[in-house]
Amino acid sequence: MPTHAITTKSARRLVSVDRFLTFIRVFLVTVIVVGFLAFIWQQFDADNPFAQWRNPGARGLTGDQFKGLLISGLSQGSMYGLIALGYSMVYGVLGFINFAHGEVFMVGAMTGFIASDKFQANGMWESNFLLCLALIIVMAVFFSTFTAVVMERVAYRPLRNSPRLIPLITSIGVSFFIQNFVLGLFGPATKSYPRLPEWLAKQRSILTFEIAGTRLLVLVVAAVSMAGLWYIVERTKTGKAMRAVAEDKEIASLMGIDVNRTIVTTFAVGGAMAGVGGILWGLMFRSVTHMTGFLPGVKAFTAAVVGGIGNLGGAMAGGISLGSAESIAPLVILEPLGVPGVSQLKDAVAFTVLVLVLLFKPSGLFGERLSSEDRA
Amino acid sequence: MSTLAAPMPSSALDQDWRKVLRWGFICGGALIALCLVGMPVELDRREIIERYLSLGYLSVVLVPLVIGWVSASQVVLEGFESRKQGLFDLVTGLVVGVIGGGLLSLLMVALDTWNLRDPLVNWSPKLFRFLTYENGMGFGAGAWIVTCGVLGLAGASLHVVPRFARRIVATVIIGLLSLSVLEAAVSDVSEGFGLEWLTDLIYAKKGGLTLTSAFVVGAVIAVVAALTDGRVKAVTNRYRDMEGIERQKTSMILFAVVAVLCIVLPMFLGKIMNELLANVGLFLLLALGLNIVVGLAGLLDLGYVAFFAVGGYTTAVLTSPNSPWFAPELHFGFSLFFVVIFAIIVGLVIGAPVIRMRGDYLAIVTLGFGEIIRLLFMSDWLGPYFGGAQGITNVPGVDLGFAMVKGTDPRSVFYLVLFFSVIAIYVSWRLQASRLGRAWMAIREDEQVAEAMGINTVSAKLMAFVVGAVLAAFSGAVLVAKVGSVFPTSFMILISIIILVVVIVGGMGNIAGVMVGSFVLIGVLGGPKQPGLLQEFQNFKLLIYGMLLVFMMLKRPEGLVPSARRSRELHQEEFLQDAWLRGDKPGIDDDDDAAPLLVGDGGGEEE
Secondary structure, three states, rough: OOHHHHHHHHHHHHHHHHHHHHHHHHHHHHHHHHHHHHHHHHHOHHHHHHOOOOOOOOOOHHHHHHHHHHHHHHHHHOOOOOOHHHHHHHHHHHOOOOOHHHHHHHHHHHHHHHHHHHHHHOHHHHHHHHHHHHHHHHHHHHHHHHHHHHHHHHHHHHOOOOOOOOHHHHHHHHHHHHHHHHHHHHHHEEEEOOOOHHHHHHHEEEEEEEEEEHHHHHHHHHHHHHHHOOOOHHHHHHHHHHHHHHHHHHHHHHHHOOOHHHHHHHHHHHHHHHHHHHHHHHHOOOOHHHHHHHHEEEHHHHHHHHHOOHHHHHHHHOOOOOHHHHHHHHHHHHHHHOOOOOHHHHHHHHHHHHHHHHHHOOOOOOOOOOHHHHHO | OOOOEEOOOOOOOOOOOHHHHHHHHHHHHHHHHHHHHHHHHHOOOOOEEEOOEEHHHHHHHHHHHHHHHHOOOOOOOOOEEEEOHHHHHHHHHHHHHHHHHHHHHHHHHHHHHOOOOOOOOOOOOOHHHHHHOOHHHHHHHHHHHHHHHHHHHHHHHHOOOOHHHHHHHHHHHHHHHHHHHHHHHHHHHHHHHHOOOHHHHHHHHHHHOOOOHHHHHOOOOOOOOHHHOHHHHHHHHHHHOOOOHHHHHHHHHHHHHHHHHHHHHHHHOOHHHHHHHHHHHHHHHHHHHHHHHHHHHOOOOOOOHHHHHHHHHHHHHHHHOOOOOOOOOOOOHHHHHHHHHHHHHHHHHHHHHOOOOOHHHHHHHHHHHHHHHHHHOOOOOOOHHHHOOOOOOOOEEEEEOOOOEEEHHHHHHHHHHHHHHHHHHHHHHHHHHHHHHHHHHHHHHHHHHHOOOOHHHHHHHHHHHHHHHHHHHHHHHHHHHHHOOOHHHHHOOOHHHHHHHHHHHHHOHHHHHHHHHHHHHHHHEEEEOOOOOOHHHHHOHOOOOHHHHHHHHOOOOOOOOOHHHHHHHHHHHHHHHHHHOOOOOOOOOOHHHHHHHOOOOOOOOOO
């Protein structure tokens, strides 16, 4: 324990920065609360002067609009969750942020495009959609896993024991390399996925929620893959090994676990999840370029941090909360404050969520399962 | 490992075939990837030696050479007797090359048989013609197998031939290549001095060296290299060992020479070269700032471009008559004052929340801030102040009274950039040795120990952010004055990463390293939008930057021109291990023994 004199001195020294941080915290909370209250007022009593204060003429959202936002947030968030799993797992095992994981996702989306494009050309896409879907998922998973494993072998394994920032910088380089390699291979044009068959893509009404078939498909596939992952990590021997390595590499190897193989498996599983995420992205937004991986990658990392990095359930929950926040917050908090063109600020909202979480609860919403020295 | 001798192969054919096969497949894979990315065909336009070697063929040819060299190298452990290299390694290189060439021939067959143009944009008859030298399949395949084999052999033989010969060959090749790469620069300079006949003599009309001039120049370089062998190193060593007044004097002379060069040379250069130099200077300014943040203080700031944007936008808003919100037009010099103030404010605002975070979180959060700032500048919300996606145009140049600095006159821009760069270099140099600079380095090495030693880590880190921010903001201000307009799209995250590559390749924490990095990377390959000397690389430079980043981190994390302290940090374990193997007690004569090893000289490792 530090002595009394030292504590007071360091406390005095840090006070100006802390005061500033408190100011930032209070400011952000005030903005959120005021925006939200104004929104509530707009919903219930649109003529109230407070509701009209910053944004006269606003009438709030209808129930259907709100439900639509929620659904789109959910489906996008489940995709972030799938990618975030890879970040979270690698972070849990190796303790570094694999910046290039977004590129693994992009490779999945790209593979899916190439395969589905070929399927559409020979007519199978329309006639036998479910088979095609299974095939493109398998292919995307294969290539994503391959990319992730090669990446680990070439770039990260030699750096296993180096200072923490070095693998991070390496992964930035890897990300850059993969992006531009794909650009070189497939060209800069935006690739668009073929349309989903009508019987699947049509609007459905479930529990009063109007939901497009595509989004439903995304949710179902994400849920299934999450369940599969949960089974692997919690119920199989490999998963046990993964958890052991995440806890302590040395002890795990003393217990007879092949640490190298386990790390490769971790990368492979994370890559597979990213591959599935890539396909879902392609089906939902129907366009892929070599830059597709960057923004979802950073946001998925945000999701992993929001949920508590190193925690798999947290990653999924973080993804869903981030997706919802991103689609709802601009309209619910910023619009009532009179900010024009809120949809442009969607990405900014996601990054603000990251800053908010790290300011208020650096261990994430659901805590983290890491030893204390790995804490942020 | 019970014996101290590595296992000896009984004959040259007693190879570790699995390893050889693996390297062969890596070689082939690299060749095929290179072809499919489209590099050779695109680079084929640029001639190195007229009609005999283009940059495209060179890029292909380098692969088996390098891989042959790597595959035949052996791990040398101190304290172990290493195997003498000879025929055995030559066989390795040869086989690796032949396998690589074989796989390339398979690609040719595939190119001829199938049409995969749909997903693979570079799957074209052009590539086929390139690979077969327009001489048909059989010739192409045979030629590539032989060439790759020979090159693999040559690569492997680098380990075998005596060091003297190796050095001369390397000098000749590098000299010829740089002469050819620098063609634009060389001809521009010689034109400035009225020496057009020299350029006409060396270079062919369509670009590239002529065959005769290549031979002549190569011979000259070889003779010079043979005569000066070892002396260059002796001179640099003598300079390093100088002390006190003598060293100061020599440094002053060197400084004066460089200063005169910097001031006089641009007068003889043409527009394109001056433009290039101005770009290099802009990035040098940015890299010097990032060097303080990343290199000295060890804070990986990926949103560094935010400060660049702040500098640019402040200047544009204050000086342009078109800025939507601020009507009066200030003078550039006066607006600089505000640039500094806003840079400090933004530096503090971004710095304060991230300052307590651990390294990797800090990186991602700063990246987030970089994006937030760009999105805010682009949004309709702040559009009334910053012009939104349309940006702010019609920014006047810098009126110095006796001269006008603007983009149409790159020379003046260069002098402006030079002025700021000198300030930045001076500031970084003085800061490096100051109390603050030592505090930064201590934080980089171990934050907790630094704090325990009484360093105020929070304020030191904030200072790093602020100083870096101000330098980047200067660069942004100059960029805007040069281009005459500012758009949010000029401030993509890409720029942060390119600057990071510059700093890392040059050498983190070392001013000279950063300068070398920006000259080599920005000057030769080019910045995000600015072309460099090798304009053909336009489409591949980001690929190369990514590769370089990975390569440097794996093989030489301290950079091309390392700072002594930084490399000691990175290789601490190796040094301790070597000392242990030699039987030294660690820590007793550390300084005498390890120091010469630690001071990297950029000359590479010699086994």
